[in-house]
Amino acid sequence: xxxxxxxxxxxxxxxxxxxxxxxxxxxxxxxxxxxxxxxxxxxxxxxxxxxxxxxxxxxxxxxxxxxxxxxxxxxxxxxxxxxxxxxxxxxxxxxxxxxxxxxxxxxxxxxxxxxxxxxxxxxxxxxxxxxxxxxxxxxxxxxxxxxxxxxxxxxxxxxxxxxxxxxxxxxxxxxxxxxxxxxxxxxxxxxxxxxxxxxxxxxxxxxxxxxxxxxxxxxxxxxxxxxxxxxxxxxxxxxxxxxxxxxxxxxxxxxxxxxxxxxxxxxxxxxxxxxxxxxxxxxxxxxxxxxxxxxxxxxxxxxxxxxxxxxxxxxxxxxxxxxxxxxxxxxxxxxxxxxxxxxxxxxxxxxxxxx
Amino acid sequence: xxxxxxxxxxxxxxxxxxxxxxxxxxxxxxxxxxxxxxxxxxxxxxxxxxxxxxxxxxxxxxxxxxxxxxxxxxxxxxxxxxxxxxxxxxxxxxxxxxxxxxxxxxxxxxxxxxxxxxxxxxxxxxxxxxxxxxxxxxxxxxxxxxxxxxxxxxxxxxxxxxxxxxxxxxxxxxxxxxxxxxxxxxxxxxxxxxxxxxxxxxxxxxxxxxxxxxxxxxxxxxxxxxxxxxxxxxxxxxxxxxxxxxxxxxxxxxxxxxxxxxxxxxxxxxxxxxxxx
Amino acid sequence: xxxxxxxxxxxxxxxxxxxxxxxxxxxxxxxxxxxxxxxxxxxxxxxxxxxxxxxxxxxxxxxxxxxxxxxxxxxxxxxxxxxxxxxxxxxxxxxxxxxxxxxxxxxxxxxxxxxxxxxxxxxxxxxxxxxxxxxxxxxxxxxxxxxxxxxxxxxxxxxxxxxxxxxxxxxxxxxxxxxxxxxxxxxxxxxxxxxxxxxxxxxxxxxxxxxxxxxxxxxxxxxxxxxxxxxxxxxxxxxxxxxxxxxxxxxxxxxxxxxxxxxxxxxxxxxxxxxx
Numbered sequence: 031x032x033x034x035x036x037x038x039x040x041x042x043x044x045x046x047x048x049x050x051x052x053x054x055x056x057x058x059x060x061x062x063x064x065x066x067x068x069x070x071x072x073x074x075x076x077x078x079x080x081x082x083x084x085x086x087x088x089x090x091x092x093x094x095x096x097x098x099x100x101x102x103x104x105x106x107x108x109x110x111x112x113x114x115x116x117x118x119x120x121x122x123x124x125x126x127x128x129x130x131x132x133x134x135x136x137x138x139x140x141x142x143x144x145x146x147x148x149x150x151x152x153x154x155x156x157x158x159x160x161x162x163x164x165x166x167x168x169x170x171x172x173x174x175x176x177x178x179x180x181x182x183x184x185x186x187x188x189x190x191x192x193x194x195x196x197x198x199x200x201x202x203x204x205x206x207x208x209x210x211x212x213x214x215x216x217x218x219x220x221x222x223x224x225x226x227x228x229x230x231x232x233x234x235x236x237x238x239x240x241x242x243x244x245x246x247x248x249x250x251x252x253x254x255x256x257x258x259x260x261x262x263x264x265x266x267x268x269x270x271x272x273x274x275x276x277x278x279x280x281x282x283x284x285x286x287x288x289x290x291x292x293x294x295x296x297x298x299x300x301x302x303x304x305x306x307x308x309x310x311x312x313x314x315x316x317x318x319x320x321x322x323x324x325x326x327x328x329x330x331x332x333x334x335x336x337x338x339x340x341x342x343x344x345x346x347x348x349x350x351x352x353x354x355x356x357x358x359x360x361x362x363x364x365x366x367x368x369x370x371x372x373x374x375x376x377x378x379x380x381x382x383x384x385x
Numbered sequence: 386x387x388x389x390x391x392x393x394x395x396x397x398x399x400x401x402x403x404x405x406x407x408x409x410x411x412x413x414x415x416x417x418x419x420x421x422x423x424x425x426x427x428x429x430x431x432x433x434x435x436x437x438x439x440x441x442x443x444x445x446x447x448x449x450x451x452x453x454x455x456x457x458x459x460x461x462x463x464x465x466x467x468x469x470x471x472x473x474x475x476x477x478x479x480x481x482x483x484x485x486x487x488x489x490x491x492x493x494x495x496x497x498x499x500x501x502x503x504x505x506x507x508x509x510x511x512x513x514x515x516x517x518x519x520x521x522x523x524x525x526x527x528x529x530x531x532x533x534x535x536x537x538x539x540x541x542x543x544x545x546x547x548x549x550x551x552x553x554x555x556x557x558x559x560x561x562x563x564x565x566x567x568x569x570x571x572x573x574x575x576x577x578x579x580x581x582x583x584x585x586x587x588x589x590x591x592x593x594x595x596x597x598x599x600x601x602x603x604x605x606x607x608x609x610x611x612x613x614x615x616x617x618x619x620x621x622x623x624x625x626x627x628x629x630x631x632x633x634x635x636x637x638x639x640x641x642x643x644x645x646x647x648x649x650x651x652x653x654x655x656x657x658x659x660x661x662x
Numbered sequence: 663x664x665x666x667x668x669x670x671x672x673x674x675x676x677x678x679x680x681x682x683x684x685x686x687x688x689x690x691x692x693x694x695x696x697x698x699x700x701x702x703x704x705x706x707x708x709x710x711x712x713x714x715x716x717x718x719x720x721x722x723x724x725x726x727x728x729x730x731x732x733x734x735x736x737x738x739x740x741x742x743x744x745x746x747x748x749x750x751x752x753x754x755x756x757x758x759x760x761x762x763x764x765x766x767x768x769x770x771x772x773x774x775x776x777x778x779x780x781x782x783x784x785x786x787x788x789x790x791x792x793x794x795x796x797x798x799x800x801x802x803x804x805x806x807x808x809x810x811x812x813x814x815x816x817x818x819x820x821x822x823x824x825x826x827x828x829x830x831x832x833x834x835x836x837x838x839x840x841x842x843x844x845x846x847x848x849x850x851x852x853x854x855x856x857x858x859x860x861x862x863x864x865x866x867x868x869x870x871x872x873x874x875x876x877x878x879x880x881x882x883x884x885x886x887x888x889x890x891x892x893x894x895x896x897x898x899x900x901x902x903x904x905x906x907x908x909x910x911x912x913x914x915x916x917x918x919x920x921x922x923x924x925x926x927x928x929x930x931x932x933x934x935x936x937x938x
Contacts, residue, residue, distance in 0.1 A: 083556050103559045110560040116553035120575045129571075130561035174557075181561060394835050395742055402738040403746075405731040406753045409803055413768035414756065416778060420771050461677055468674045472667060480675065482918045483682050488857065489910035489917075490686075491864030493884045494903040497891070498685035501692045501900070533681055565666075587758070594761030596867035597884070601891070614761040614867070621767055621871055630771075633764040640759035648752050 031094050031184040033057040038089035049075045051241040060215040066228040067238035073221045082106050109178030113190040115170045117162040124158040130181035148176040168199035186218040225265050237261050259379045262304040269349045271303040283345040295380045304377040307352040315368040327367045420630040431631035442608040443616040451592035454531040459585045462539025470547040492597025522604030530598035535588045542584035583647045590640045693904035704901040713886035721862035724801045732809030740817040757806045766871025800868035805861040812854030816847045849924040860913045
């Protein structure tokens with residue numbers, strides 16, 4: 031079942047900016063769509079309006095062809111997973127999962143079988159009689175999933191479901207979600223501020239910022255072709271180099287680039303270049319290297335298979351570079367060395383528009 | 386606290402606390418117990434006094450009115466706490482303050498207020514009398530004054546639990562298709578059960594010992610509207626220490642026993658959810 | 663508001679109105695219906711003024727005693743751990759359980775002429791029962807738990823962290839208490855003091871038994887009301903009752919204000935009184 035949101039606006043205070051402002055998005059049927067954004071971007075509010083837990087001030091919510099904008103949450107048939115799990119503390123795991131079945135008056139035997147199947151699905155067989163307080167965070171969240179899935183929802187809404195979990199557990203559950211989705215294809219809407227999680231799990235991303243949609247598209251689109259400086263900086267992380275147009279070229283501090291084919295910008299216009307940490311190549315500097323291009327390696331952090339270098343450019347600006355461990359070793363670069371940085375790719379924004 | 390210094394300081398604090406409570410609480414309790422054990426006639430006389438028809442009737446009246454009041458409060462107190470915690474309306478602050486009134490108003494004044502409001506000379510009193518309802522000098526009056534005096538207990542015990550309940554759980558139930566009523570019964574109520582239980586027991590205990598309001602409202606007619614505490618008072622005034630001791634000890638034993646049970650239960654629950662008590 | 667809510671809200675407000683508000687209105691009307699001059703005459707006459715003062719005086723004494731010792735007990739209960747702590751905890755709740763007349767009776771058993779300490783009292787030429795000291799003891803007993811419970815609540819919530827930080831910074835235990843703990847508990851403490859005061863002003867059963875009921879000597883506000891009723895001086899009774907009720911309401915207002923302060927200082931909601 032596909033989801034269409036049209037021109038959604040929701041405010042919590044009479045004055046000031048609305049929490050959600052004229053947001054429109056589409057979640058394709060059977061895919062995982064992620065609402066990605068920092069705290070306060072309105073992503074959770076959008077999710078809660080879709081679930082019916084909040085009422086919009088204006089706009090429409092459509093499930094497939096059905097307008098559900100004014101349908102009470104009770105009747106929307108969605109599965110909602112909360113960041114805080116929201117398990118019923120005084121009910122066993124089994125009773126938690128069976129809750130929605132009880133509401134629908136499913137006969138006891140059938141409900142029991144369903145609960146067993148779900149327990150296996152979330153790999154919690156044998157823990158049916160435990161209480162939430164006796165489970166770990168990851169286990170609790172899996173119960174929350176099972177409970178939401180029990181009602182065979184038209185859509186799964188996940189509100190920062192892994193936010194409260196340990197890093198390791200987060201990664202495991204992320205994998206589990208992706209595998210589950212590959213098998214069952216329930217339209218899923220995921221809200222998160224973790225851009226790594228968004229990129230790993232999503233079919234479709236909607237980036238939100240200050241209550242509005244900044245960009246929507248596939249993961250690659252949003253990453254490779256960010257529409258706004260915010261998206262460029264938020265999704266994937268980037269170095270920001272500031273400068274201006276000089277002689278038709280983009281001049282940002284120590285770097286000088288030509289414009290992309292067909293693009294133009296006025297002389298002297300202020301520009302920001304967004305450079306991904308791994309779009310920079312380094313070579314060791316020698317006596318012949320032009321001073322302007324030389325940077326000093328201030329710090330190196332060896333993280334697993336890659337290295338994160340903190341550089342200080344010739345004009346004093348900092349730059350973060352990420353390179354595979356093998357390359358660094360081949361180049362023989364160490365802390366304190368002087369290196370030359372070459373930008374493989376940069377996303378340049380002139381004031382409010384991008385080149 | 387730093388090790389060596391703390392132990393001496395902590396010890397002296399403990400001594401002060403225990404001594405204070407020992408003198409103020411343990412001593413009077415011991416006196417009541419002692420008066421039965423060492424009084425003239427000892428335990429035998431005490432039992433004999435309690436066996437009198439007046440005493441038995443007083444006990445029975447006290448117990449059944451306390452039970453009724455506890456049950457009514459369990460329901461009305463929970464509902465009131467729900468309204469306080471979940472509803473927004475004009476005058477809520479006033480309602481909130483009014484609920485605490487019985488904590489502050491002297492019980493004697495409570496009794497007097499009820500007499501003034503429902504007495505046979507008043508309009509309401511006459512209307513009620515016409516329908517065969519006597520509030521004053523009747524068990525109904527006792528129940529009414531007890532309801533007044535014990536009203537805040539359940540409300541104030543349930544209120545913080547209600548506010549602590551993760552609204553998440555109720556929202557989760559709604560997304561799973563539950564109606565508001567079902568959500569209240571299956572998700573909210575079980576979470577409230579311990580608080581309601583302990584508060585109801587405490588209401589019962591408090592009602593058991595109520596004196597000031599009852600002595601004015603009930604008329605204290607032996608075997609009709611004479612409650613146990615008033616019986617004790619009467620026994621003291623008329624110089625029957627054995628009867629007074631016996632009834633006192635019984636009341637103290639029951640109340641103290643209930644308090645201890647509630648304390649135990651509260652601590653066990655707190656341990657279960659990991660709170661240090 | 664949805665209809666179901668309106669019904670429930672209305673039912674609750676109606677219940678509270680009939681149960682609590684109507685009686686207060688009734689007494690106010692009765693006391694004031696003869697005019698303010700008559701009200702004050704009835705109040706002040708026949709020892710009413712003394713009775714009020716005695717009530718206030720006993721309350722003040724009980725507040726001081728129960729605050730000082732109450733804070734100690736609350737500290738010991740929340741910050742310390744020792745065998746028998748559960749017993750101490752239960753002891754604090756006892757005054758709630760015991761009927762006031764039994765309290766008075768117990769005091770007579772202890773300090774009366776044939777009491778456990780009767781001889782001692784006589785030897786010291788002191789008067790405890792049928793005199794103000796006995797009433798003071800009774801008042802202290804019945805109002806004992808409030809400060810302990812309220813301060814205990816606040817102490818438990820705020821945790822020991824801040825005090826430990828103070829110790830590591832070199833503060834002495836008493837210094838840390840004075841500069842760190844006390845400011846933290848002050849609203850809860852004040853709230854407990856107000857509860858104590860209200861309870862003391864309202865005490866009746868215990869002082870009735872323990873006092874001699876002698877006007878101008880051992881008669882408190884509540885005893886004055888009782889005697890006025892017996893002497894058929896109804897207006898006097900109503901007037902004092904209204905005065906006492908009025909003071910209670912003032913205390914309640916103070917308590918509500920403090921509840922908000924206390925909720926602000928500690929992230930806890932509602933005016934939960936454990937019991938009172």
